[in-house]
Amino acid sequence: MKILVTGIAGFIGSHLAERLHKNGHKVVGLDNFSDYYDVKLKRENASKLIQLGIRLIERDLRVEHLVMALDTDIDYIFHCAAQPGIASKSTFENYLSNNVIATHNLADFSTQFLSLKMFINIGTSSIYGKDVFCDEEQMAKPISDYGVTKLAAEQLVMSQTRLGNFPACSLRLYSVYGSRERPDKMFSQLIDCGLNDKPFPLFEGSLAHKRSFTHIRDIIDGIVSVIGKENECNGQIINLGTDKEYTTEQGIEMVEKLLNTKIAITNKPARIGDQLRTKAIIDKASKLLNYEPVVELMEGVQEQIKNYRNKI
Numbered sequence: 001m002k003i004l005v006t007g008i009a010g011f012i013g014s015h016l017a018e019r020l021h022k023n024g025h026k027v028v029g030l031d032n033f034s035d036y037y038d039v040k041l042k043r044e045n046a047s048k049l050i051q052l053g054i055r056l057i058e059r060d061l062r063v064e065h066l067v068m069a070l071d072t073d074i075d076y077i078f079h080c081a082a083q084p085g086i087a088s089k090s091t092f093e094n095y096l097s098n099n100v101i102a103t104h105n106l107a108d109f110s111t112q113f114l115s116l117k118m119f120i121n122i123g124t125s126s127i128y129g130k131d132v133f134c135d136e137e138q139m140a141k142p143i144s145d146y147g148v149t150k151l152a153a154e155q156l157v158m159s160q161t162r163l164g165n166f167p168a169c170s171l172r173l174y175s176v177y178g179s180r181e182r183p184d185k186m187f188s189q190l191i192d193c194g195l196n197d198k199p200f201p202l203f204e205g206s207l208a209h210k211r212s213f214t215h216i217r218d219i220i221d222g223i224v225s226v227i228g229k230e231n232e233c234n235g236q237i238i239n240l241g242t243d244k245e246y247t248t249e250q251g252i253e254m255v256e257k258l259l260n261t262k263i264a265i266t267n268k269p270a271r272i273g274d275q276l277r278t279k280a281i282i283d284k285a286s287k288l289l290n291y292e293p294v295v296e297l298m299e300g301v302q303e304q305i306k307n308y309r310n311k312i
């Protein structure tokens with residue numbers, strides 16, 4: 001199959017491209033190498049993919065004519081490109097353009113892809129709101145610009161299947177961690193701080209926040225399992241994550257134990273839009289996709305530390 005992965009140079013996109021390539025698909029990737037975090041990391045991800053023979057197109061989805069220059073003989077689209085996270089340095093314009101305008105351009109242009117079997121939107125549990133422990137039927141009540149614009153992006157894609165233009169689904173991911181994790185995310189920061197004797201920025205009130213931290217392998221297993229399940233998945237929104245949850249405090253203790261060190265803390269004001277809890281309910285994924293995450297947090301973090309040390 002010929003598969004387009006947007007956001008291919010990022011954390012999830014690069015892992016997804018590797019897996020699709022390993023599974024024998026022809027992968028074409030697109031990324032604009034946004035400077036949300038160190039572009040060097042994205043260039044490193046990209047060069048590993050190019051070495052595998054994956055074609056990577058440097059293009060910005062916000063620019064309509066650039067999107068329209070894409071190949072149209074694509075079987076599947078996995079749309080990972082986005083302005084992620086809730087960093088205070090990100091402006092509303094960043095979220096609006098990279099999540100809403102970019103997705104609109106891509107979805108609009110994809111109506112010309114005659115062989116398109118499925119457009120898979122990569123969504124997020126941030127769409128649900130402040131305290132998340134629900135199935136996909138729950139009304140979305142996002143509390144951040146990120147969550148609001150990701151909801152809009154998801155609806156732009158899903159409206160195309162309602163219009164009969166192409167089959168589509170959206171996978172709502174829960175707190176993904178693992179090697180090459182974005183540097184702004186919790187385990188990346190904890191490992192970096194623990195190994196390099198730097199203080200970990202702890203946001204006010206976040207010690208008790210709970211997350212379904214899900215290992216990248218378990219997430220990629222779920223994402224690729226959509227291939228061939230177009231009938232079951234068309235029009236569906238599906239949660240992907242582990243149903244086990246841990247607090248930030250437990251995450252800190254785990255990294256300290258694995259590194260055998262005490263991590264210094266620097267207190268920061270609470271982040272606007274930070275969720276109290278995101279616990280995944282995955283009955284639908286397990287029914288439609290036979291989804292069953294298996295990586296235990298301790299095992300996954302241990303591997304992430306090893307890969308961080310070996311720069312993998």
Ligand SMILES: NC(=O)c1ccc[n+]([C@@H]2O[C@H](COP(=O)([O-])OP(=O)(O)OC[C@H]3O[C@@H](n4cnc5c(N)ncnc54)[C@H](O)[C@@H]3O)[C@@H](O)[C@H]2O)c1
Pocket residue numbers: 006007008009010011012013030031032033034035036042059060061062079080081082083084085097098102122123124125150172173174175176177182
């Ligand atoms: N990491 C998580 O825990 C998590 C959780 C839930 C959902 N998600 C979703 O997964 C997807 C990937 O997230 P990630 O953590 O890998 O982030 P990432 O920032 O590492 O990857 C996103 C990539 O998209 C690219 N991009 C951004 N705007 C673009 C544009 N206008 N045109 C072309 N490329 C563009 C960036 O350069 C980047 O390489 C996002 O849609 C995000 O909302 C991530």
